[in-house]
Amino acid sequence: MPDNILKFSLNRCTSVERLADNTLRSVCRLQDTFTSAFVELTARLPDLEVLEARARFHHEWLKPPDLEEILSKLPGMRIGPGMLKIIKGLVGEDQEALRQVAYMVEECCHAVIISLTKDILTQAPDSEEEKLEFFSSMVRENIRLYNRCAAFAPGSRLVEGIEPDK
Numbered sequence: 001m002p003d004n005i006l007k008f009s010l011n012r013c014t015s016v017e018r019l020a021d022n023t024l025r026s027v028c029r030l031q032d033t034f035t036s037a038f039v040e041l042t043a044r045l046p047d048l049e050v051l052e053a054r055a056r057f058h059h060e061w062l063k064p065p066d067l068e069e070i071l072s073k074l075p076g077m078r079i080g081p082g083m084l085k086i087i088k089g090l091v092g093e094d095q096e097a098l099r100q101v102a103y104m105v106e107e108c109c110h111a112v113i114i115s116l117t118k119d120i121l122t123q124a125p126d127s128e129e130e131k132l133e134f135f136s137s138m139v140r141e142n143i144r145l146y147n148r149c150a151a152f153a154p155g156s157r158l159v160e161g162i163e164p165d166k
Contacts, residue, residue, distance in 0.1 A: 011029075034061075139162055
């Protein structure tokens with residue numbers, strides 16, 4: 001048995017940057033023992049319309065079908081309510097590689113949404129109890145924030161009692 005059979009690492013990082021006053025770029029990168037992948041979406045503000053989608057996906061044995069063809073369906077999609085169903089419909093989910101690409105597209109979209117909440121976050125009150133209520137209310141009002149960062153992950157005091165629909 002090779003001595004590296006039990007070695008595994010996984011790093012996933014998603015970032016958003018403003019390219020211009022009305023344009024954002026969101027990139028999700030995945031690097032693990034078997035995979036090297038990235039998905040990049042460019043979106044126009046304020047309507048959050050996807051302008052461009054790019055990706056590279058390399059896995060030792062999972063090969064997605066033609067990524068260019070799949071990603072060519074994403075421009076025109078709006079980041080917002082209903083996007084998860086749209087992403088699954090456009091990207092597909094009948095193969096593990098496609099499920100991973102769809103997840104990475106979703107991560108890019110959620111990162112855009114979270115990046116636009118930073119102005120709201122600066123309005124948080126100073127008191128710890130008021131902060132708790134402020135952030136809990138924010139997640140209740142926008143359930144897409146649930147489990148999108150460590151602060152809003154299951155088990156956090158900020159999301160106690162919140163059960164998102166599956």
